[in-house]
Amino acid sequence: MTRRRVVDLTGARMDQGAALIVRHALADMGPGDEVRVVGDDASLVPTLRALARALGAPFTVEADGACVLGASTHPDGRRTGGMLVPTAPADHAHPRWGLAARGTLVEAGGPEFAFPLAEKRAVWTDELARLYAQAAAAQWDPATAIPWAEPRCDDDAVEAAVVQVMAYLVENETAALLVPARFCAQVHPHFREVLQLLAIQTADEARHIEVFTRRAGLEAPRGPGPAPMPPLSTVGGQTSLKSLVDEPDFALASFLLSVLGEGSFLSLLRFLDRYAPDAVTRAVARLAAQDEARHVAFGLAHLERQTALDPSLRPQLAAAVHARHDALAHTAGLNAEVFDALVLIAGHQPNRPAWDPVGIATGWNAVQELIAEMDAGRQVRLRRLGFSGAEAAALSALHTRNFM
Amino acid sequence: MRPFILGAVAYDPKVVTIWDGFKLYFEANGLSFDYVLFHNYERQVEAHFAGVIDVAWNSPLAWVQAQRIATRLGRRAQAVAMRDTDQDLTSVVLVRTEGPATIADLTGRRIGVGAMDSPQATLLPLLQLAERGLDVHPDHPNVVRHDVLVGKHGDHIGGEREAVRALLHGDVDAACIIDGNLAAFTQEGTVRAGALRVLATTPAYDHCNFTVLDGTATRPLTRFLALLHGMSWGEADTRRLMDLEGLKAWRPGRTTGYSALDRACTRFGTADAFVAQQVARG
Ligand SMILES: [Fe+2]
Ligand SMILES: [Fe+2]
Numbered sequence: 001m002t003r004r005r006v007v008d009l010t011g012a013r014m015d016q017g018a019a020l021i022v023r024h025a026l027a028d029m030g031p032g033d034e035v036r037v038v039g040d041d042a043s044l045v046p047t048l049r050a051l052a053r054a055l056g057a058p059f060t061v062e063a064d065g066a067c068v069l070g071a072s073t074h075p076d077g078r079r080t081g082g083m084l085v086p087t088a089p090a091d092h093a094h095p096r097w098g099l100a101a102r103g104t105l106v107e108a109g110g111p112e113f114a115f116p117l118a119e120k121r122a123v124w125t126d127e128l129a130r131l132y133a134q135a136a137a138a139q140w141d142p143a144t145a146i147p148w149a150e151p152r153c154d155d156d157a158v159e160a161a162v163v164q165v166m167a168y169l170v171e172n173e174t175a176a177l178l179v180p181a182r183f184c185a186q187v188h189p190h191f192r193e194v195l196q197l198l199a200i201q202t203a204d205e206a207r208h209i210e211v212f213t214r215r216a217g218l219e220a221p222r223g224p225g226p227a228p229m230p231p232l233s234t235v236g237g238q239t240s241l242k243s244l245v246d247e248p249d250f251a252l253a254s255f256l257l258s259v260l261g262e263g264s265f266l267s268l269l270r271f272l273d274r275y276a277p278d279a280v281t282r283a284v285a286r287l288a289a290q291d292e293a294r295h296v297a298f299g300l301a302h303l304e305r306q307t308a309l310d311p312s313l314r315p316q317l318a319a320a321v322h323a324r325h326d327a328l329a330h331t332a333g334l335n336a337e338v339f340d341a342l343v344l345i346a347g348h349q350p351n352r353p354a355w356d357p358v359g360i361a362t363g364w365n366a367v368q369e370l371i372a373e374m375d376a377g378r379q380v381r382l383r384r385l386g387f388s389g390a391e392a393a394a395l396s397a398l399h400t401r402n403f404m
Numbered sequence: 405m406r407p408f409i410l411g412a413v414a415y416d417p418k419v420v421t422i423w424d425g426f427k428l429y430f431e432a433n434g435l436s437f438d439y440v441l442f443h444n445y446e447r448q449v450e451a452h453f454a455g456v457i458d459v460a461w462n463s464p465l466a467w468v469q470a471q472r473i474a475t476r477l478g479r480r481a482q483a484v485a486m487r488d489t490d491q492d493l494t495s496v497v498l499v500r501t502e503g504p505a506t507i508a509d510l511t512g513r514r515i516g517v518g519a520m521d522s523p524q525a526t527l528l529p530l531l532q533l534a535e536r537g538l539d540v541h542p543d544h545p546n547v548v549r550h551d552v553l554v555g556k557h558g559d560h561i562g563g564e565r566e567a568v569r570a571l572l573h574g575d576v577d578a579a580c581i582i583d584g585n586l587a588a589f590t591q592e593g594t595v596r597a598g599a600l601r602v603l604a605t606t607p608a609y610d611h612c613n614f615t616v617l618d619g620t621a622t623r624p625l626t627r628f629l630a631l632l633h634g635m636s637w638g639e640a641d642t643r644r645l646m647d648l649e650g651l652k653a654w655r656p657g658r659t660t661g662y663s664a665l666d667r668a669c670t671r672f673g674t675a676d677a678f679v680a681q682q683v684a685r686g
Contacts, residue, residue, distance in 0.1 A: 015590045016597045042602040046496045046583035053489050056652035074652045075638035109640030
């Protein structure tokens with residue numbers, strides 16, 4: 001049975017969206033049903049005539065000026081033949097799902113997006129939601145979280161050592177920003193949690209770059225007197241980082257960066273939190289370490305799942321460590337300036353000169369402990385990925401001497 | 405054998421996308437098809453009579469021109485298909501809310517229209533005003549034309565938008581546009597709610613059609629029309645083309661919707677010079 005519905009638009013204005021009310025009335029109509037629209041706006045008839053034409057709906061004007069619109073005779077093409085994006089992450093994300101949210105219907109005939117990382121196994125870990133929530137809750141404001149007004153170390157040599165370490169950290173953090181940023185644009189957005197996590201990780205690194213730069217004071221205006229010697233960015237350091245930035249494979253890059261590199265950095269930042277001579281350096285190191293722990297946890301969780309699903313990935317990871325080691329074999333590794341700076345920082349005692357032999361010995365031992373701790377940490381994480389104790393020890397030993 | 409050749413006017417860069425898409429669709433379905441784009445409808449009508457194209461995607465004014473030339477030459481023009489959205493359009497004469505209350509009140513006022521050759525934004529609304537007693541025609545000193553892309557017969561929306569802007573700025577006292585653009589300009593924000601009022605609406609008229617002349621080969625034409633009518637808005641591949649061309653279904657051609665435009669052309673002499681020139685060429 002056909003229905004005739006009446007929509008009274010008396011007092012409603014067509015130039016304030018009254019046509020929406022008619023469209024809504026038309027939406028649930030069956031074949032033969034009609035909507036009769038009455039109203040007192042002079043633009044009622046031309047507006048509804050144009051609307052009916054655009055919808056493919058029959059249209060007549062009755063003697064009293066009322067408009068009668070019929071149901072569209074066309075199938076709702078935008079809802080037929082489309083693809084329903086699953087609400088849970090699928091094993092393979094279809095190129096045509098594009099940017100659509102999970103749980104939506106994608107109209108047929110749309111563009112295909114070329115996201116290279118479209119397989120769940122290549123990107124997923126069940127830890128994602130938890131890690132993202134943690135990261136979102138743990139965002140800190142560099143302006144207020146750091147006691148910027150606290151004094152620097154009054155020993156010029158130790159202060160110069162801190163500046164050198166900060167400059168080194170900035171270039172490492174820049175690599176740590178570029179790698180997730182690049183893969184963020186390659187992951188199919190169907191895996192939105194991966195996108196979100198990589199994006200927030202990138203934002204973490206942006207803050208790290210900011211606070212280390214600010215602590216180093218490299219861009220601060222100079223006072224009178226001779227400029228201090230600028231800290232050094234070495235061939236060895238940049239070559240090591242370039243091999244990370246250039247790694248095209250997501251699994252290999254996240255293995256080298258997060259599991260091995262950021263894992264080692266975690267130890268370094270905790271070392272600075274413990275030994276740095278001033279409150280600002282200790283705070284920036286502590287806050288960055290909190291973030292890095294999440295970055296390591298994501299890399300580890302995602303690779304743990306992936307190596308469990310595909311054991312052939314393990315030899316590829318090992319091969320990547322070997323290849324990077326060989327590529328960097330001719331470089332100097334950690335630059336002497338950074339190593340010396342760490343010794344100086346760890347050995348410094350208030351009221352004792354920087355180059356005091358007792359202090360140097362203390363610092364030296366602390367750096368040796370740091371290197372041993374980094375090695376032990378890498379071995380633990382490698383074993384979590386299923387490497388044997390012997391394999392883990394061998395691979396950890398091949399990790400870049402530049403730490404990251 | 406030469407393909408079936410369609411002529412269309414390039415009023416927008418998307419015209420290339422549209423007809424490239426149609427060409428793929430026709431050829432995938434066994435119709436050897438090609439198309440030629442013209443800068444303006446006059447060149448298209450001329451080429452049609454010269455046999456350069458088999459079917460012309462004509463504006464309503466181009467249809468009137470072709471139909472008159474054909475009659476004078478003893479030939480026959482036929483409208484074979486049109487979009488559902490080409491049928492039963494109206495144009496509106498807009499005034500500012502506090503502006504003239506009746507058509508007679510427009511006497512001595514400035515009336516903004518579209519391009520000189522736009523049926524919907526110039527010829528038909530001016531005919532409506534003239535037939536209801538206003539002394540007006542496209543060259544009248546009180547008529548302010550917005551001659552955007554003359555030769556495209558008003559296919560370009562720009563002339564109508566300029567007419568409405570002139571009305572909002574107070575440069576004219578009325579503006580003539582097609583009904584669909586009233587909603588479009590309101591939605592895009594060109595027209596503020598409450599700023600304008602519809603003073604008059606034209607009777608319904610028809611817009612574009614596919615025109616053929618006598619002597620067009622029947623078989624490819626039949627295939628062309630069958631393939632048009634076979635397009636479905638429910639299917640993604642053809643829907644893309646239909647959305648670009650702005651229709652939900654193709655309809656058989658009809659010429660009942662051009663009588664007002666024919667009267668306008670007679671009253672204003674719009675097509676006379678062009679038709680005479682084409683007839684003289686034979
Ligand atoms: Fe970092
Ligand atoms: Fe990091």
